[in-house]
Amino acid sequence: MGGSCRPGSADAESFSRSFSRSFSRLPGSFSSDMQRVVIVTGANSGIGLALCERLLMEDSQLRLCLACRNMQRAEAARSALLTSHTNAQVDLLHLDVGSVQSVLTAAQEVKARYSRIDFLYLNAGIMPNPQVNVKAFFKGLFSRNVINMFATAEGLLTQQDRINSDGLQEVFATNLFGHFLLIRELEPLLCQASQTSRVIWTSSSNAQRSAFSIEDMQHRNGTEPYSSSKYASDMLSLALNRHKNKQGLFSSVICPGLVMTNLTYGILPSFFWTLIIPIMFLIRIFTNTFTLTPYNGAEALHWLFLQKPESLDPRAKYHSLTSGLGKNYTQPRQMDIDDNISEILYSKLLQLESTVRGKVTETTTADKLNSRT
Ligand SMILES: NC(=O)C1=CN([C@@H]2O[C@H](COP(=O)(O)OP(=O)(O)OC[C@H]3O[C@@H](n4cnc5c(N)ncnc54)[C@H](OP(=O)(O)O)[C@@H]3O)[C@@H](O)[C@H]2O)C=CC1
């Protein structure tokens, strides 16, 4: 079970705990003998890898953990990071966020390795078999909505989802549920009385309320599972803040803008993106959301690393933006979220968590019995 966060009790020990927590909440205040621990999911490429590079530039003393599903790619990312930060401490963790068993095993490993988690970046994400609606694109191009279309891809993209080996929709399992389960498993570290911890979701401007239905949170019946999963992460972040802030856990969401990564090369081939680079720089003048490089896309993730959690707005999505002249900055924008629906989503995720845990226990028991006979 995910460990529950301990509320303080009215004794001397609790007073000293809450005092040390308030002290540790001062910006950048942590005792030098306590190395900050940062875990990044999907850290081996794109925005996740650029974030790791930026974090090490900010604080070379970090204990950085790359949580990846492919250990060869993770090893390559680690070597690349160590080339520019020779003395950095970069750990690897095998984690397939789309697999319940892998999340449970990885969480055990994290609890064995670390006594604290300062930042957990929930960045891994997929958009399988994307299709661009060409007709909608040309229609949008000559409409008044054109800037919004380039910024959010609203109505432009569909994907083909499938059911994974846990019986869950793959996009939901990877982009949302695996990360939720990871947080639940790591609660004993994330909700410690002595310090604050942060979880930061890489969401998207493509997160749309219209793509999400609370009756179908896994998006079994639609064609926009990516948009639905990202909207669900926005809602979950708000619910997490409501339930966990008192226990020292703070959640935020960011949008990296449109970034050239493996994910976007899955939408259109890389040679096409290369051909239209001048057009994209032109579009950037009108919508600062065309951040284009992973470094720029990681701007808001990096910015949040430097902020005091209490100063952040739980209803805001923090956008990485790049101006026409190439200047990077972070801007909060209000999310379109209903408190009730976010609360219902939270309880539905807890229910699903107990169902999948039940299945894991059943399978383990059955395996044990089989091995005896
Ligand atoms: N690029 C863009 O324009 C935008 C991206 N985003 C979001 O940014 C995040 C990072 O994507 P981006 O850098 O663009 O794309 P990449 O494909 O480069 O990065 C995605 C990362 O997630 C990892 N990943 C995917 N599935 C799993 C899994 N089951 N378990 C563990 N890791 C997994 C990938 O690992 P592997 O190498 O093994 O596939 C990879 O490291 C995603 O959440 C994406 O939705 C949001 C808005 C815009």
Ligand SMILES: CC(C)CCC[C@@H](C)[C@H]1CC[C@H]2C3=C(CC[C@]12C)[C@@]1(C)CCC(=O)C[C@@H]1CC3
């Ligand atoms: C001339 C070109 C710029 C034409 C490109 C058209 C579309 C392929 C793109 C326009 C807006 C883009 C976009 C995304 C993908 C590619 C576009 C649809 C994302 C959905 C990628 C992943 C995200 O999370 C958000 C992006 C929003 C914008």
